[in-house]
Amino acid sequence: MADKPRYYVTTAIAYPNGPPHIGHAYEAIATDAIARFMRLDGYDVLFLTGTDEHGIKMLQTATKEKLSPQQLVERNVPLFMKMVERLNCSNDDFIRTTEERHHRASIGIWQRMEAAGDIYVGKYSGWYSVRDEAYYDEDETRLNEQSERVGPQGTPVEWVEEESYFFRLSAYQQKLLDLYERHPDFVLPKERLNEVSAFVKGGLQDLSISRTTFDWGVKVPGNAKHVMYVWVDALTNYITAVGYPDVDSAQFRRYWPADLHVIGKDIVRFHAVYWPAFLMSAGIEVPRRVFSHGFLFNRGEKMSKSVGNVVDPFALADAFGVDQMRYFFLREVPFGQDGNYSLEAIVNRINADLANDLGNLAQRSLTMIARQLDGVLPKPGAFSDADKALLAMADSMIVKAREAMRTQQLHQVLNAVWAVVAEANRYFAGEAPWALAKSDPGRQGTVLYVTAEAIRQVGILAQPFMPTAAAKLLDLLAVPLAERQFAMLGQGRRIAAGTALPAPSPVFPRYVESEGSA
RNA sequence: GGCGGGGUAGCUCAGCUGGUCAGAGCGGCGGAAUCAUAAUCCGUAGGUCGCCGGUUCGAUCCCGGCCCCCGCUACCA
16 A cells, blocks of 8 residues: 555644634534545545644734733643544644744745745835734725724724835746646636636735734744744645655655645635745745635524624534534535525434434334344345446445545535435335335345445445444444445445344434524 | 626525526425334425526527626725
8 A cells, every 4th residue: 555645635724812613613524524535535645734823813812811822822722622623533633833843844934935035124014904914005994983993894903114024926926827827726616716816917916924013923034023924824834744844854755735725715815825926936836726615604694703603613513413513514515615504404404314314224224134134134136127226326426426526525425425325215115125024035135235235335435524423334234444445335346245233223313402502 | 896606496506518497405285105213205396597688490598788696806985
């Protein structure tokens, strides 16, 4: 297996100035599903997530809570670590930008950009919005009803004048456009690339990349008065984790450039414009793809503390189960688009798709094997047309799944899988194995075998999405641990007949309304 | 203002380069079955495919105009 292809996938690093929310959970879940899918499909995967701990907003939040930034970080970051653990994410590393390795990497890339002549000292003065972490031209600001000056987003701005290092972003306009031209899939979904491309075509200004007004960040090499702009620092995490600045390390050579950065649509520009420009400047290969997912809305409303509809991912996991929660978000929301969720939608989905369609199909077929066939998976007779049709559909799942996964269409993978679940239910009802018990036991055995085989393939493909439940399902079918890879899917791969199966028990409980849930 | 994407059954949405394109899932309604987690299966939804014109033998899908929604972006003030 030494020549497994590699696959490096990342989430954006989360900004821990508060506890994790559902958006963080969503990104982690989706990226984990991708990572697990690729592993099962034979890739040597490196899956990275982490936290972006510097910047003035951290400092301000800390101050407000009478903490040092370090204390704030030590309080909040563990919550993010617990979240990915709770969500059953299989990340290989968890990077924190306060780590020494990350400071080294940030300094490294800075020095390379500087050596390339792309960094110069200038002076920056302007209206700065702390909340947006952005400067605005005077004419972009206005006075609100309280006569406070605010930026385009309505956030307060203050006049700031500071010496600043600048990155020669303007020099990269054509190179970036060339990149988009050569790799039309560099940003997905496609609409996002169009937006980015339009932005770049509109002209790029040099980017202020250091601050002197606070010191919670990575110090600029050779000038400790400055800390790096938080985005230089943050983006660099992706190469820190593979050993940068040691570009000759086995890790770096093996995993860089990253195959996929999964991010939220609000930070597309940083990943699709600034990041590749920084990398080009430093002489580092650019990542292969940036995928921008959408936002999650609670009953059509953006989550916000003031509306009081903030949902804690831990509470959601407690209420419905981690696998169920993962399934819901990945099935219900077309990946890349915004999504809506509500209690009813979650309950409907997990009861209909999981408990009723898949769980109950497994339960009814397996209890029949347990009770009527002594718990031994029957040996099939000759396959009828109906048998062949269901098997062919099951065999085709992996093909469709890979096709969908090529562009991260996670919901399409699940659609393909659940189409087989639905067909298997139709098949089961049509063949009525309960009636065959007396009339034609041989035929009953064949029907149960074919059903079990369909469930086996469904179970294997469900693993990236619902690791625990899928494993349990495969346990019930006595599928050996070593035979749960995608290589075991498709034509010619069949469940072993004659195997003794464990006593069946329901895999997906039905959700029944209790009192206080999420 | 510019660019881009949308407005299709109660809800969420599929419908590629015009002629079974009027569809799927969920919900609702009716029926069948009773092996199973009161789960499953079958049938049913008569919706001006945003509005108005046009091209065509024929348009949801092509063209023009208009209304509304969303994203990116610009500017006025």
